[in-house]
Amino acid sequence: MTQYESSNERPSAFSLSYSENGVAWLKIDVPGEKMNTLQSAFADQVSDVLAELKTKKDIKGMVVYSGKPDNFIAGADIRMLDACTTAEEAQQLATKGQELFAQLETLPFHVVAAIHGPCLGGGLELALACHSRVCSDDDKTRLGLPEVQLGLLPGSGGTQRLPRLIGVASALDMILTGKQLRAKKAKKLGVADEVVPHSILLEVAEKQALTEKPKRKHSFQDWAMGGNALGRSVVFDQAAKKTHEKTRGNYPAADAILEVIKYGLQHGVKKGLQQEAKRFGELVMTPESAALRSIFFATTAMKKETGSDAQPAKISKVGVLGGGLMGGGISHVTATKAGYPVRIKDIANDGIQNALAYNFKLLDKKCKRRIINKAELQSQMMQITGGTSFKGFANVDVVVEAVFEDLDLKHQMVRDVEQKTSPTTIFATNTSSLPIHQIAAAAERPENVVGLHYFSPVEKMPLVEVIPHLGTETGAGTSAETIATAVALAKKQGKTPIVVADKAGFYVNRILAPYMNEAASVLLSGEPIEHIDNALLDFGFPVGPITLLDEVGVDIGAKISPILLAELGERFKAPDVFDLLLNDGRKGRKSGKGFYLYNAKQSNAKKKEVDKTVYKLLSLEPKQKAAGLDIALRCTLMMLNEAARCLDEGVIQSPRDGDIGAIFGIGFPPFLGGPFRYMDKLGAKRVVELLTEHVDKYGERFTPCEKLVAMANEEQSFYG
Numbered sequence: 001m002t003q004y005e006s007s008n009e010r011p012s013a014f015s016l017s018y019s020e021n022g023v024a025w026l027k028i029d030v031p032g033e034k035m036n037t038l039q040s041a042f043a044d045q046v047s048d049v050l051a052e053l054k055t056k057k058d059i060k061g062m063v064v065y066s067g068k069p070d071n072f073i074a075g076a077d078i079r080m081l082d083a084c085t086t087a088e089e090a091q092q093l094a095t096k097g098q099e100l101f102a103q104l105e106t107l108p109f110h111v112v113a114a115i116h117g118p119c120l121g122g123g124l125e126l127a128l129a130c131h132s133r134v135c136s137d138d139d140k141t142r143l144g145l146p147e148v149q150l151g152l153l154p155g156s157g158g159t160q161r162l163p164r165l166i167g168v169a170s171a172l173d174m175i176l177t178g179k180q181l182r183a184k185k186a187k188k189l190g191v192a193d194e195v196v197p198h199s200i201l202l203e204v205a206e207k208q209a210l211t212e213k214p215k216r217k218h219s220f221q222d223w224a225m226g227g228n229a230l231g232r233s234v235v236f237d238q239a240a241k242k243t244h245e246k247t248r249g250n251y252p253a254a255d256a257i258l259e260v261i262k263y264g265l266q267h268g269v270k271k272g273l274q275q276e277a278k279r280f281g282e283l284v285m286t287p288e289s290a291a292l293r294s295i296f297f298a299t300t301a302m303k304k305e306t307g308s309d310a311q312p313a314k315i316s317k318v319g320v321l322g323g324g325l326m327g328g329g330i331s332h333v334t335a336t337k338a339g340y341p342v343r344i345k346d347i348a349n350d351g352i353q354n355a356l357a358y359n360f361k362l363l364d365k366k367c368k369r370r371i372i373n374k375a376e377l378q379s380q381m382m383q384i385t386g387g388t389s390f391k392g393f394a395n396v397d398v399v400v401e402a403v404f405e406d407l408d409l410k411h412q413m414v415r416d417v418e419q420k421t422s423p424t425t426i427f428a429t430n431t432s433s434l435p436i437h438q439i440a441a442a443a444e445r446p447e448n449v450v451g452l453h454y455f456s457p458v459e460k461m462p463l464v465e466v467i468p469h470l471g472t473e474t475g476a477g478t479s480a481e482t483i484a485t486a487v488a489l490a491k492k493q494g495k496t497p498i499v500v501a502d503k504a505g506f507y508v509n510r511i512l513a514p515y516m517n518e519a520a521s522v523l524l525s526g527e528p529i530e531h532i533d534n535a536l537l538d539f540g541f542p543v544g545p546i547t548l549l550d551e552v553g554v555d556i557g558a559k560i561s562p563i564l565l566a567e568l569g570e571r572f573k574a575p576d577v578f579d580l581l582l583n584d585g586r587k588g589r590k591s592g593k594g595f596y597l598y599n600a601k602q603s604n605a606k607k608k609e610v611d612k613t614v615y616k617l618l619s620l621e622p623k624q625k626a627a628g629l630d631i632a633l634r635c636t637l638m639m640l641n642e643a644a645r646c647l648d649e650g651v652i653q654s655p656r657d658g659d660i661g662a663i664f665g666i667g668f669p670p671f672l673g674g675p676f677r678y679m680d681k682l683g684a685k686r687v688v689e690l691l692t693e694h695v696d697k698y699g700e701r702f703t704p705c706e707k708l709v710a711m712a713n714e715e716q717s718f719y720g
């Protein structure tokens, strides 16, 4: 590329240059920031650029590209949206973006977006206003409209251009889920026109720009969807049904997306855009969007945190003890996300085989979906080896232990690892219930011992609790370097780590247990199982508590429960159901027997069915008496109260960590922003009132904790 003219000397996010062959180059490079975002302050710059282009008569085509090494545009600046104080203000931002993109679209020459790295939200909307899109085949390249995850809809033309480009059904799927497409998939769907290696991206885009501007290919789609009311209504009805099953009416953005796309197809692009901007403005002001934006800000801030002041130690290889479900998952994220070679040790060959088979299954799935190719599958599998001895452990920097929950066994593991590895090797235990200092008690170097609590299935669940211990009777607590290394490892594995205190249940299980116990109490009061699960699903949890108990395993619940009761007191007393269930062989899904039917022969229906025999076992006659919302509130209040206690006791370091931990670890309804934001929304006074009412109805376990009472008296909130 020869650039011989630069029209703009001052640092500008949008700058033009020209090649001798008649190609204009529009570079997007937000000064001083590593990520390009669209900000209202750039509107004048874009207008200037467009005005300049209109004065040039000899331009044959234009390439729009990013000046950043690894991103195109990550969308509108979410901080800017967060600062809006009225719906009108946000609507105006959207309208301005729409106007500028419309001008880009009507330029008389071929405008090609050259995309490498994230191209999201407003970034993709800008690319959609270009006439063609060429993408790099790099793994970093992702195209998507993730606004729905922020409680918004695409506000710069995305709801109008995308359905016309790729058809209504595919566009609805992309916009309603916010999914981000890799380049190849984007091409398959018609969002991108070409996928090329990064090294020739600009060259190919330049060639494209010199070709004739393509005609918009939406005439058939317009007919099929705009003109054919019946076809349209079928697609929308299906999408609405599917969406409602997922959102249960808790996410206004989903309904607005359906409404605006439909409106645009019925009334044309111009009116569609007006409606899009209007609804965008309204959504920015909703509490749901504010809560979802807060999750974005929290997770972005957490990406920078290191867990301690020390530098993390270098990791070159990781050992995993135990080839079960957890060990399999941990080895998977370590090898495939973090990119470290993994050596697994199990007492049995079967354990190793299981872990390898588990990894193969996950990689094969990726291969079938063409996310990786066969060679990549093989090379990633070669990163994971295993055996029944400690062979291959001499040079591991971190050992993650995922063996059976038994203190003696864990002690043995600590001793073995200290013997077989180097003095600097970190011993990270994936215990969910045993105190870390007790495990560290067997260590000669307890400063190297830390808790690293993953959630199942490891490859899917985004949270990890990092648990330093404060010291054993004879030894030191977890060192700052060990904490930093554990945090760094978790991040490399693609997880969001929170550092929590070494107290029973840590944070996530500690707030989950009283919630689950309460659901069990509701069950014992005779409420039907589906009614309880539905109540919490309607409230916004991803699975109901009884289903969750079946998934996690009744035996696991039965094991953790007495530990929490002994350490934390009577409010953790579980209703007496575990023994009855376990004596009947009902461990949940893994035993093929639980609260629901898992045997295909028993259950003919596609939908999950309750195993009614469980009522007899528990001497219950199910009858729906309580309203769903009352059940949901009853269970959730137990969780809220415990979360406040955790903050008070320093189990978590901040309300933010508590919110992210609950959302990522349990699936606490994201649109509520987490337990602390939800308590702020209700107000501490109201939370205390509700808890007190529940004390009268259901017992002392609902007694509001001191912190909440103090906050209610002083009218304080968690986020200030």
Ligand SMILES: C[C@H](O)CC(=O)SCCNC(=O)CCNC(=O)[C@H](O)C(C)(C)COP(=O)(O)OP(=O)(O)OC[C@H]1O[C@@H](n2cnc3c(N)ncnc32)[C@H](O)[C@@H]1OP(=O)(O)O
Binding pocket: 034, 035, 037, 074, 075, 076, 077, 078, 079, 094, 097, 118, 120, 121, 122, 123, 125, 146, 147, 150, 152, 153, 154, 155, 156, 158, 300, 301, 303
């Ligand atoms: C009108 C329109 O329709 C409305 C919109 O476009 S709404 C916005 C839609 N876009 C999004 O939701 C994408 C949000 N961003 C992301 O998901 C991720 O940042 C990403 C996938 C792009 C990159 O992730 P990753 O590489 O881990 O980098 P990450 O640490 O998150 O971000 C790097 C920096 O960019 C910032 N950033 C990224 N996207 C941003 C956005 N849309 N707004 C503001 N800042 C953003 C981050 O805050 C961070 O800033 P910092 O370093 O100063 O703290």
